Amino acid sequence: MTDFVAAGVDRIRRDAPLVHNVTNLVAMTLSANVLIAAGASPIMSAAPEESGILAGFSGALVVNIGTLTRDWIEGAHAAVAGARAAGRPWVLDPVGVGATPFRRETTDALIAQRPRIVRGNASEIMALAGSGSGGKGVDSTTGSDAAAESAARLARDTGAVIAVTGAVDLVTDGNRTLTVANGHELLTRTTASGCALTALIGAWAAVLDDPLEATAGALAAYGVAAELAAARTAGCGSFVPALLDALGALDGTTAARLARIA
Numbered sequence: 001m002t003d004f005v006a007a008g009v010d011r012i013r014r015d016a017p018l019v020h021n022v023t024n025l026v027a028m029t030l031s032a033n034v035l036i037a038a039g040a041s042p043i044m045s046a047a048p049e050e051s052g053i054l055a056g057f058s059g060a061l062v063v064n065i066g067t068l069t070r071d072w073i074e075g076a077h078a079a080v081a082g083a084r085a086a087g088r089p090w091v092l093d094p095v096g097v098g099a100t101p102f103r104r105e106t107t108d109a110l111i112a113q114r115p116r117i118v119r120g121n122a123s124e125i126m127a128l129a130g131s132g133s134g135g136k137g138v139d140s141t142t143g144s145d146a147a148a149e150s151a152a153r154l155a156r157d158t159g160a161v162i163a164v165t166g167a168v169d170l171v172t173d174g175n176r177t178l179t180v181a182n183g184h185e186l187l188t189r190t191t192a193s194g195c196a197l198t199a200l201i202g203a204w205a206a207v208l209d210d211p212l213e214a215t216a217g218a219l220a221a222y223g224v225a226a227e228l229a230a231a232r233t234a235g236c237g238s239f240v241p242a243l244l245d246a247l248g249a250l251d252g253t254t255a256a257r258l259a260r261i262a
Contacts, residue, residue, distance in 0.1 A: 002259045006252030008204050008217040013039035017059030017206035019199060020083075022046045022076045024066025024095065027195030030240070031062075034196040037247035038221070040203035046075035052082030059206030061090035062199050063115075065097070065106055073106055080113045089116040089205040092160075093198040098127030111158055116211050118154070119163040119198045122147035129154040145170070152177065161211040163201070163219065165194060171216045178216045181260035182223025184230040186239045197222050220259035225250055227258070 018041045023031055028044050035042040043058065045051050048071065055061040061083040063076050083090045092115040094107045107128065111118070120128070129150035148170055151162040155174035164170040169180040187193045200222055204214040228250075229242035 001261055002220070002256040004208060004210070004213040005217045005220050005259045005261070006256035008208050008214065008252070009038075009221055009250060009255045010252035011207040012203050015059075015207055016041050017203055018043060018057070019060050019062060019202040019206065020045070020051070020054045020058035020079065021062045021064070021199055021202070022051060022072070022079045023062060023064035023093075023195060023199065024192075026066060027064060027192035027199075030192045030196045031064075031199035033244055034200055034222075034247060035203055037244045038200055038203055038250075040200075040206075042199070046072045046079075048074040048078045051075040051079035055079040055082035055088060055090070056086040058083075058088060060088055060202040062093070062202035063090060063110060064093040064095060064195050064198060065103060065110075066093075066095040066195060068102060068106060076110065077113075080110065084113065089202075089211065091115060091117040091119065091198060091202045091205060093195060094118065094120050094124050094128060095195065097124050111160075114158070115160050117161045117163065117201055117205060117215050118158070119165060119194075119201055119215070121194065122164050122166055125154060125162060125164045126150045129157075148172075148177070161215050163215045165197065165219065169216075169219045169223075171212060171219065173212050176212055178212065179262050180216055180219040180223060181262070182220050182227060182258070184223075184226040186230050186233070186236060187226050189236050190240055190243075216261055220261055221250060221255045222247075224255050224258045
């Protein structure tokens with residue numbers, strides 16, 4: 001069950017995939033640092049003039065709607081077009097999708113472009129599936145288990161692997177479902193930790209062919225690193241540096257041994 005976890009961790013170290021991020025202003029630094037710590041190579045650009053070119057030669061594209069502007073939307077669509085033309089996987093993070101009509105309209109247009117993977121909290125996934133209000137701003141108001149049916153339906157409707165993150169993460173392609181029980185509550189008290197996780201999923205999608213395994217493997221590796229980091233820290237302030245240290249030191253054997261995937 002965890003062989004693909006070891007393979008993903010080690011292949012990212014070996015291949016150093018370039019991951020293009022059209023992401024939000026809050027998440028850029030942590031997302032880039034998480035990718036570097038894991039062994040990947042990040043590039044951040046939402047400029048319409050170049051985002052399609054960058055996505056075309058990157059190993060994967062990550063699109064995160066956290067801080068929307070009209071220029072950002074134009075750049076995101078250019079990047080998605082570039083990734084699709086080159087056959088590159090792309091990952092969508094629909095941050096706060098249920099908070100405003102602007103976010104919902106933007107996400108609907110992006111979903112129509114067939115992302116390979118969508119990662120969100122339970123409220124976001126339920127809002128996308130039409131079975132919830134979308135949570136409190138960008139925060140979830142329900143657990144991942146409550147979103148299981150919505151996630152499976154959304155996966156079948158869109159053709160994407162859907163990841164619902166929470167205390168226990170759920171990953172489904174509409175037919176197969178995995179749960180990942182790794183992680184630590186300090187992640188919920190760290191700004192942009194979920195956005196950085198989505199960036200890491202992009203790196204995994206660049207090196208593993210099965211998007212279900214890529215997503216579950218990234219969730220497990222990130223969760224294992226969070227557990228190792230939390231054991232060495234006193235609280236929120238020291239957690240992020242420790243998380244980056246743990247990701248940087250993590251090897252495939254350790255990640256597979258500590259992964260709790262069912």
